[in-house]
Amino acid sequence: MTPIKLKVNGKPVEVAVDDPDMPLLYLLRNDLGLHGPRFGCGLGQCGACTVLMDGEAVRACITPASSVGEAAITTLEGLGSPEHPSPLQRAFIAEQAVQCGYCINGMIMQSTAFLSQVKDPSESDVKDALANNLCRCGTHLRIVRAVLRAAREMQGAAP
The missing domain is CATH 1.10.150.120 ([2Fe-2S]-binding domain)
Structure with missing residues (x-):
């Protein structure tokens, strides 16, 4: 198991993964329970998995979780809440x-x-x-x- 440290929606998280090249999308959905980003094509072509990495839009299905480093990841859940939407x-x-x-x-x-x-x-x-x-x-x-x-x-x- 490889520990991966991330900052997601303003909070530091650490997740132990079997494969450090696992797509960021899988870590967000399966390990952190964030279901805003979706699996669409798995090739970075449809955009359903888009998240922000330091404010830039990236396709989480083709971004290895281990490549994120210190970048701040923002998902749909991090933009607002039902009570206070963006x-x-x-x-x-x-x-x-x-x-x-x-x-x-x-x-x-x-x-x-x-x-x-x-x-x-x-x-x-x-x-x-x-x-x-x-x-x-x-x-x-x-x-x-x-x-x-x-x-x-x-x-x-x-x-």
Whole structure:
């Protein structure tokens, strides 16, 4: 067993794993019980497993847990709570951007990283930022509206 020390959602954790090359996704879901990140394709192509590593969106299904080191990992659970959702989570609720919910973790996490860099995005900017996150339900237009709504709210404008 190999001990892996991580900082997840602001808290230090240590997990003993059999395989240090185990994907970060498995550690988060199976060992820490965090179910925001989802297993989708297992190849880093769909985005369902997206988490933030030091604020940058990464695909947890292809990131070895042992490679994280001192980086701060944030999952969907670390953005807000049901009582106090993040601006982006509030916007997804207000725009009813969730249908089946499978892709939403990736959409929200990718959008969180994006909005930390781009404060006043255009619709085209949002579409480009989310182009590599797949959604089968077809709520793309509501997702884009939610990201734009959150950007306005984060800038202090009315939603």
